Amino acid sequence: MRIRPKSLGFTIFLGMLAALPPLSIDMGLPAFPTISASLNASSGSVGLTLSLFMAGFAIAQLIFGPLSDRYGRKPILLIGCGLFALAGAACAVAPSINTLIAWRLVQGAGAGAGMVLTLATVRDLFDGAAARAQLSYVNLVMSVAPMIAPTIGGWVLVLANWRAIYGVLALAGFLLLLTVAFGLSESLAHPDLTALQPHRLFKNYTRILSNPICLGYALVNALNFGCMFAYVAGSPLVMLQVFGVSTTTYGWLFASTAFGIMVGSFLNGRLSLRGVLPSRLLIVGLVTATISAVALVIVSVSGIAQVSTLMPLLILNTFCRGIISPNAMHGAIQPVPESAGVAAAVVGFLQMLGGAVASGLVAFLYDGKTAIAMSSLMAIFAIASLAAYTVLARPAEHRLQLSK
Structure with a gap:
């Protein structure tokens, strides 16, 4: 059941990993007023759910990159997808705006693993023109996300409520977790055993x-x-x-x-x-x-x-x-x-x-x-x-x- 690196399914899989950030950002935008009313929060506080997500996304990449050089791409992807799914579920049941903001930070960190390891995996498996083409097609798949995410968020909001949006994101993270666990082979042939030593990392x-x-x-x-x-x-x-x-x-x-x-x-x-x-x-x-x-x-x-x-x-x-x-x-x-x-x-x-x-x-x-x-x-x-x-x-x- 392994996904072959040169298959269309592999490209779609990498594109979905890279699409986690725009999906997570844009799906929730239509729900901001509803979240504000539901949690009795100001518009500025609700806006922090976006700011903290992006902060977690940016900083986590600096951590997950070296970790993947040491332990391989697959274990770190499992951690990232797991964090994303867990945080999505926690956001869906968040009792307060502060709890929602905190879990959005964690969710951003999980999404950061998907982005950085997409690039690293392509570098492991492809070279030259093939690598550039693969990144192009991953970018193509990823570009679909901002086109459809607000619409999906709006539909979910009509059919259920704002919490269901984060539930959908949690489900997406869980499905990617299963795909990584059962469909992805390790792409890093030679892990760097010293990658996390402070002097080596520096x-x-x-x-x-x-x-x-x-x-x-x-x-x-x-x-x-x-x-x-x-x-x-x-x-x-x-x-x-x-x-x-x-x-x-x-x-x-x-x-x-x-x-x-x-x-x-x-x-x-x-x-x-x-x-x-x-x-x-x-x-x-x-x-x-x-x-x-x-x-x-x-x-x-x-x-x-x-x-x-x-x-x-x-x-x-x-x-x-x-x-x-x-x-x-x-x-x-x-x-x-x-x-x-x-x-x-x-x-x-x-x-x-x-x-x-x-x-x-x-x-x-x-x-x-x-x-x-x-x-x-x-x-x-x-x-x-x-x-x-x-x-x-x-x-x-x-x-x-x-x-x-």
Whole structure:
């Protein structure tokens, strides 16, 4: 009953692991007002269920990565899925907002194992174009989550109540736990027995962060994720408040940009398998993302910003995310196969940090009248991502190739 690494089922399985964070975030969004009323909590307190989930998700990756280098991917995945399922069940029966917040932190930590070990497992089993294609298809599956999660949450809310949403997440975690236990073979051939020794752990993280190729590609991915998250955080403010679209219309608009990521991921996977160089795909994706983001700024400041003028550029920008992410992630973890868990942890942590900074800045700079804050921050992060590639990652990789 083992899932073969080169099968469609394996890709879907990895995609579902990586989709735990967006599912956990977006499914609960429609229930925020109901949770507030049910637990007699303020809107700010309910919002902490999201903030603490993301904090647990980010920090846990730095722990689970080295643990997986020492004990293997499968045991740590079992722990992560178990934590996620347990926390989901605890959230479903939480008697107070403080209890809910605490268990959401644990749930975020469990989801962090899925993300970091998806990257590490791909590094263990695939190489070169095959690895980039696999990451592309995982990204494609994962991109379905933000498209369907709010709708699923809304349906569950209609049929039952907000607690059932966390029950559904607990069930998803339990099913993934069973899949890992009975369907997944260990992918790490040679565990690092010294990976958790303090000096070794410090050396591994220092080696990743001081490697210009690993750090450069990790920054490319994180800054580009910040560009996308500026849109994720700013789009409900702009579309719902500035342009006054309905929540249903906004859902379709948001789904169209998620579909853009899917198309970009699929195209990247096909082109990678056909031998197109990752450097070529990256530069096209990064330059196009920068141009589309700068165009968003021009449209926003010129006074012609409307849904019809912004959406094509937003879809183009998120399409580029589907091309950039798999190549940048692969570039960050490829040079260090012996420490793939640590490298994946750095990639995941920096990505979440980029998203958190971008979303915080959008909320702080939003003027309540225009799309300028969202578009400007998208442009800043897009330009920074392109700079990280052209100034840091690509020159370092070129020097390494010349030295060989």
